[in-house]
Amino acid sequence: MIKKIRAKTILNYVKQPDAWFGVLLRGGQREYLYAKLDELFQGTRMKYNIRYGEQYQCTVPHAQELYQYFDELCKKYGITKKMMVYKELCTVQGKLFG
Numbered sequence: 001m002i003k004k005i006r007a008k009t010i011l012n013y014v015k016q017p018d019a020w021f022g023v024l025l026r027g028g029q030r031e032y033l034y035a036k037l038d039e040l041f042q043g044t045r046m047k048y049n050i051r052y053g054e055q056y057q058c059t060v061p062h063a064q065e066l067y068q069y070f071d072e073l074c075k076k077y078g079i080t081k082k083m084m085v086y087k088e089l090c091t092v093q094g095k096l097f098g
Contacts, residue, residue, distance in 0.1 A: 021066045022059035030054075 037045040
């Protein structure tokens with residue numbers, strides 16, 4: 001069961017590798033978020049808990065529409081969505097210590 005869930009999560013992420021609209025929450029992070037929701041936005045914690053429960057990956061509603069809008073804006077303003085891959089420019093230092 002766990003392998004199926006992980007595979008499904010990975011496949012969902014791979015479909016849109018440039019951007020993801022949501023949060024990933026571990027235990028301590030969830031408690032901190034809940035405390036801040038209670039402090040700043042009374043009543044929101046209950047809605048959040050009903051929607052996401054103890055899920056690790058919490059995707060926002062209408063994520064696909066947000067992604068499409070994000071994609072349009074990036075194209076309109078010439079903003080890249082993909083991180084550039086680091087490419088080592090100089091290999092001399094590695095040779096000094098290797």
